[in-house]
Amino acid sequence: MKKTLPLLLTFFVGVVGAMGYFVPAGGMTKLSSTLNDFGIIIAAVAFVLGGINIVQVNIPIVVRRRPDWGYKLVMLLSAVAVLLVGFRLHEFWSPAEKGTVSVSPVSDMLVGTPEAADTAIIVVDGGPRDLLVKIDGKTVLDPARPGEPARMPIRARVRVEKDAAGNVIPHVVNVSDTARTTPPRYDEYEVSISLVAGGEATVKPHLTYLLGPEGQPYLWLFNYIFAPCNATMFALLAFFITSAAFRAFRLRNVESGLLLGAAMLVMMGTIPLGAELSQTWLYRLQEWILSVPTVAGRRAIMMGAALGAVAIGLRVILGLERSHLGGD
Amino acid sequence: MSATPANAAPRGIMERLRTMDRRWLFLCMGLAIVLPIFFPIGLPALPGDATVDTYDAVASIKDGSRVFMSIDFDPASRPELEPFAKSVLVQLKRKRCKIVIVSLWEYAPPLINGYVRSILQAPLNPGGPPDDPLNKIYERKTDFIFLGFKSGKQAVINTLGQSLPTAYPTTQEGEPVGTIPIMEGIRSVQDFKDSGILILISAGFPGAKEYVELLSRYELPIVVSTTAVSRTDLQPFYSSGQLKGLVAGMQGAAEYEQLVNPPGEQLGKKGLDVLNIGTLVIILAIVLGNLIYLAERRQQKRAQSGGAS
Numbered sequence: 001m002k003k004t005l006p007l008l009l010t011f012f013v014g015v016v017g018a019m020g021y022f023v024p025a026g027g028m029t030k031l032s033s034t035l036n037d038f039g040i041i042i043a044a045v046a047f048v049l050g051g052i053n054i055v056q057v058n059i060p061i062v063v064r065r066r067p068d069w070g071y072k073l074v075m076l077l078s079a080v081a082v083l084l085v086g087f088r089l090h091e092f093w094s095p096a097e098k099g100t101v102s103v104s105p106v107s108d109m110l111v112g113t114p115e116a117a118d119t120a121i122i123v124v125d126g127g128p129r130d131l132l133v134k135i136d137g138k139t140v141l142d143p144a145r146p147g148e149p150a151r152m153p154i155r156a157r158v159r160v161e162k163d164a165a166g167n168v169i170p171h172v173v174n175v176s177d178t179a180r181t182t183p184p185r186y187d188e189y190e191v192s193i194s195l196v197a198g199g200e201a202t203v204k205p206h207l208t209y210l211l212g213p214e215g216q217p218y219l220w221l222f223n224y225i226f227a228p229c230n231a232t233m234f235a236l237l238a239f240f241i242t243s244a245a246f247r248a249f250r251l252r253n254v255e256s257g258l259l260l261g262a263a264m265l266v267m268m269g270t271i272p273l274g275a276e277l278s279q280t281w282l283y284r285l286q287e288w289i290l291s292v293p294t295v296a297g298r299r300a301i302m303m304g305a306a307l308g309a310v311a312i313g314l315r316v317i318l319g320l321e322r323s324h325l326g327g328d
Numbered sequence: 329m330s331a332t333p334a335n336a337a338p339r340g341i342m343e344r345l346r347t348m349d350r351r352w353l354f355l356c357m358g359l360a361i362v363l364p365i366f367f368p369i370g371l372p373a374l375p376g377d378a379t380v381d382t383y384d385a386v387a388s389i390k391d392g393s394r395v396f397m398s399i400d401f402d403p404a405s406r407p408e409l410e411p412f413a414k415s416v417l418v419q420l421k422r423k424r425c426k427i428v429i430v431s432l433w434e435y436a437p438p439l440i441n442g443y444v445r446s447i448l449q450a451p452l453n454p455g456g457p458p459d460d461p462l463n464k465i466y467e468r469k470t471d472f473i474f475l476g477f478k479s480g481k482q483a484v485i486n487t488l489g490q491s492l493p494t495a496y497p498t499t500q501e502g503e504p505v506g507t508i509p510i511m512e513g514i515r516s517v518q519d520f521k522d523s524g525i526l527i528l529i530s531a532g533f534p535g536a537k538e539y540v541e542l543l544s545r546y547e548l549p550i551v552v553s554t555t556a557v558s559r560t561d562l563q564p565f566y567s568s569g570q571l572k573g574l575v576a577g578m579q580g581a582a583e584y585e586q587l588v589n590p591p592g593e594q595l596g597k598k599g600l601d602v603l604n605i606g607t608l609v610i611i612l613a614i615v616l617g618n619l620i621y622l623a624e625r626r627q628q629k630r631a632q633s634g635g636a637s
Binding site: 033036037039044213214227228233234238239241247248250270273283290291294298299 | 500556616
């Protein structure tokens with residue numbers, strides 16, 4: 001049973017998967033599509049399994065101080081760090097109340113001034129000094145603007161106006177991250193305040209620091225650690241290729257001569273310098289090499305590989321090839 | 329530094345080159361890469377047929393069409409593929425196209441989000457008229473949507489061909505994909521056949537090759553930008569007409585950039601100088617290596633014939 005059931009499952013999945021292409025009847029297409037969805041889910045689960053496997057394999061090496069344990073430790077710590085900053089953790093600790101607004105009918109700044117008849121004060125206080133503050137759509141603090149120093153709190157005088165029905169038109173205060181940082185570090189805070197003339201409102205925004213794939217910590221790790229390391233590993237190829245070209249790419253016989261000649265022509269023809277020097281005939285020649293003999297060879301390899309894949313697939317479906325079951 | 333023994337025979341130039349420290353070669357390659365960045369040559373790229381076909385295929389779609397893009401590369405392939413990615417997004421923006429983006433590579437989303445912010449959600453011609461399509465700020469869900477990374481490789485591609493909402497049931501924020509305006513009437517990638525085009529930017533597996541193998545039965549209009557090393561994998565599909573266009577490597581990306589002429593810094597053009605000089609260094613290394621090899625062989629033959637006589 002331990003072997004029969006997996007073999008039957010393999011047969012079923014293989015036959016349905018193949019029939020999905022050749023039998024366009026509704027039921028078969030749907031069944032094949034469902035199995036395909038299983039594949040997507042299993043692939044996602046494999047990421048979790050991979051993570052668990054990395055921990056299982058590497059923690060004993062670190063604990064027992066086996067060779068290269070330091071590298072394993074760095075890898076595990078990096079994995080944990082990326083995992084943590086990759087989660088949208090802010091959604092869990094983000095408070096329901098994102099800020100406070102306290103309104104006072106009398107402003108100390110306006111007492112005794114003629115402006116008190118039609119003006120009010122809005123004070124925005126709290127949070128980092130480099131936030132972008134807008135009142136009624138107008139920017140009152142933009143640290144990204146040249147020459148404007150970051151400062152907090154900010155005090156703004158606003159005109160108190162009433163609509164036709166005599167109701168005070170509320171002022172909209174919007175506090176967000178400065179445009180200097182994209183994507184923003186903090187979520188946005190917006191509040192609508194109704195003020196009487198001569199009054200004052202103090203807005204204390206509580207901005208949540210954003211985490212997750214669009215958060216700054218994750219992007220910092222990606223842009224300043226992962227991307228340069230990844231690009232460096234790839235860029236090293238240029239040096240290896242140069243060294244290999246010097247030491248190994250030799251004119252030993254006719255076959256290697258043909259390979260060498262074709263490689264030189266393609267390389268020279270590909271770069272604009274070669275095309276410029278040869279009045280484009282070299283470019284045409286390398287295009288011909290890539291589009292005719294290379295395609296012919298590539299097609300033969302692809303077709304051969306496809307036929308091989310069909311043969312292996314049939315062997316797996318029919319249970320003749322059982323290496324995927326872990327046995328011989 | 330080792331001292332040469334007084335009785336040792338003076339070494340010939342070929343012998344010196346043969347035993348040369350390979351770090352000299354690395355230095356030459358390093359200079360070939362770094363110097364053109366600071367002192368650009370600026371040779372124009374001659375757009376090849378495959379690149380021009382790609383440009384024409386994108387240019388021929390109707391203004392305002394919906395376009396499907398799969399961006400599958402990582403920072404290692406960025407120099408080769410980013411100039412195309414940026415240029416084609418600018419081209420699509422000029423045509424006011426609506427764009428649906430997916431990715432099968434887990435390292436691609438931060439790069440894609442960067443392109444979205446710097447191209448789709450930014451005015452590209454600030455001094456120009458407000459109705460310039462380049463100045464339009466694309467609205468998420470209405471003008472574009474990036475559905476994120478999905479694991480599953482070929483299984484995802486297969487499902488995209490049958491049902492896009494099955495492959496991507498929700499957006500990254502959790503909204504059902506079927507309910508967002510840009511996806512109205514879209515059931516699978518087959519629905520992009522008449523309205524637009526499929527643009528694949530692919531650095532390897534899973535990527536354009538798998539898309540073509542699994543989706544070409546739907547006869548979709550596909551164009552591809554790929555790395556130079558993947559060109560031979562995809563050239564048969566271009567030759568057979570399964571691909572409407574193929575942009576290969578940094579060279580192809582620079583050619584495409586030249587055709588689109590996007591505003592701002594042109595990375596492909598900059599990279600082309602590095603490619604020019606770097607390739608020349610490799611060619612010189614091959615020539616030099618072979619000269620040494622031939623001289624050695626002649627010496628060996630002489631020694632053999634001398635010994636025989």
